[in-house]
Amino acid sequence: MKPINIYQPELGTEELNAIKQVFDSNWLGYGRQGTRQAEFVKSFANKIITNSFDGIAFSPANPKDLITISCCSEALFQSMQTYIEPGDEVIIPTIGFVAAANAVIANGGTPVFCDVNKRTLNVELEHIKSKVTNKTKAIIIMHFAGVPCDIERITEFCSHHNIKVIEDNANSPFSQVNVKSTGTFGDMGLWSFDPMKVITTGDGGIIYCKDKKILQDIKYRTYLGLKGSAKSNPVDDKWWEFDIESPGSKATMNDISAAIGIEQLKKVDTFLAKRRFIHDVYTKELSELGWLETPPDIPTGTVSSYYMYHIQLPTETMRNGLAKYLRTRDIYTTFRYYPLHWVKYYGSNIKLPNAEYAANHTLCIPIHQSLSNNDIDKILTTIKSFK
Ligand SMILES: *Cc1c(COP(=O)(O)O)cnc(C)c1O
Numbered sequence: 001m002k003p004i005n006i007y008q009p010e011l012g013t014e015e016l017n018a019i020k021q022v023f024d025s026n027w028l029g030y031g032r033q034g035t036r037q038a039e040f041v042k043s044f045a046n047k048i049i050t051n052s053f054d055g056i057a058f059s060p061a062n063p064k065d066l067i068t069i070s071c072c073s074e075a076l077f078q079s080m081q082t083y084i085e086p087g088d089e090v091i092i093p094t095i096g097f098v099a100a101a102n103a104v105i106a107n108g109g110t111p112v113f114c115d116v117n118k119r120t121l122n123v124e125l126e127h128i129k130s131k132v133t134n135k136t137k138a139i140i141i142m143h144f145a146g147v148p149c150d151i152e153r154i155t156e157f158c159s160h161h162n163i164k165v166i167e168d169n170a171n172s173p174f175s176q177v178n179v180k181s182t183g184t185f186g187d188m189g190l191w192s193f194d195p196m197k198v199i200t201t202g203d204g205g206i207i208y209c210k211d212k213k214i215l216q217d218i219k220y221r222t223y224l225g226l227k228g229s230a231k232s233n234p235v236d237d238k239w240w241e242f243d244i245e246s247p248g249s250k251a252t253m254n255d256i257s258a259a260i261g262i263e264q265l266k267k268v269d270t271f272l273a274k275r276r277f278i279h280d281v282y283t284k285e286l287s288e289l290g291w292l293e294t295p296p297d298i299p300t301g302t303v304s305s306y307y308m309y310h311i312q313l314p315t316e317t318m319r320n321g322l323a324k325y326l327r328t329r330d331i332y333t334t335f336r337y338y339p340l341h342w343v344k345y346y347g348s349n350i351k352l353p354n355a356e357y358a359a360n361h362t363l364c365i366p367i368h369q370s371l372s373n374n375d376i377d378k379i380l381t382t383i384k385s386f387k
Helices: 013-025 035-047 072-083 098-106 125-129 151-160 212-221 255-286 316-327 353-361 373-385
Strands: 049-053 057-060 066-069 089-093 110-114 136-142 164-168 188-192 205-208 309-312 362-365
Touching: 013 255, 035 057, 035 066, 035 255, 066 072, 066 212, 072 098, 072 136, 072 164, 072 188, 072 205, 072 212, 089 098, 098 110, 098 136, 125 151, 136 151, 151 164, 255 309, 255 373, 316 353, 316 362, 316 373, 353 362
Parallel strands: 089 110, 089 136, 136 164, 164 188
Antiparallel strands: 049 057, 066 205, 188 205, 309 362
16 A cells, blocks of 8 residues: 655646657747746636636736746745845744745844744734834745635735735645735735645746836846846847846746646646545544544635645644554654744744644644545544544
């Protein structure tokens, strides 16, 4: 029997054929010059809703507001390079991704960790408010497990206080609040397509930003700072000449990744339906047990991407025990995200009681589109037999 993975991509012949076509074309799309790269952005934009008028009329994202990037961690670094200066403070929920704090420090800022809701593990406006000082320049928030946080109130508060909002949308690629996609509420939204996410391109990401100047600057900075493309100089010029806009590095997406992404997008509605199905079965079967907590209901008016399913046990001993019990029976579980204020390197000695409770009681169990009905049965029977 193969072990049941906690995260797993679902890739098939469609993706393989798409890669073969890229090979056959002999043009793998250096920089952002691939035809698949552009097509991926367009297909992706069609899945993202940016404007919703009372939930009646809505419009997809403009592909011009999106750029591809090598990964979401790089996007976090780019966001901090855009918005902060040395000495600035950036608020990050402690249940967050390591690259967020790294990006703040790498740009001379100070990460200020805040607490989250003990059950949803999402940040709430009150947690952010309690950490705001006159040095606060930005916040980097996420939508834990794919369930949207209270993003409307958070963005309203932040725009009043001149605080930039970066939405790390890696957990919530297709989540919505009142028929508007998460990732489009803040000043900048960041997506990840690494192999553990809802859809994958191998590695890869997307940045959404309405500010054309900022997006253009990031384009330069992540493609060697080149002003034009090597290919765009006409043949009657010396096409090898160039100039740069900035001393940029290189963090683009190639056409092999984009070709995989295009096929993944065609399947994403099925992926999300499967994840939702598993979520509902888990909640129905596990909420009856009485000795564990299933995740809180998904708030009305919101749509989840069902990226993770987290249960909470009454004690840390039980949580650790269940994790080992499942692992020895070939079922992998994990806890996300290890609190950043506990990472020694960041040198924080504050107490954040809700996050600490969550870190000691929570276990994420497998929820992904590759799970078979047998896998789901096995996970449920094994959990039920613990105790
Ligand atoms: C995976 C993940 C990232 C990083 O994405 P990469 O594309 O792997 O760099 C960032 N934030 C969160 C919340 C993630 O889960």
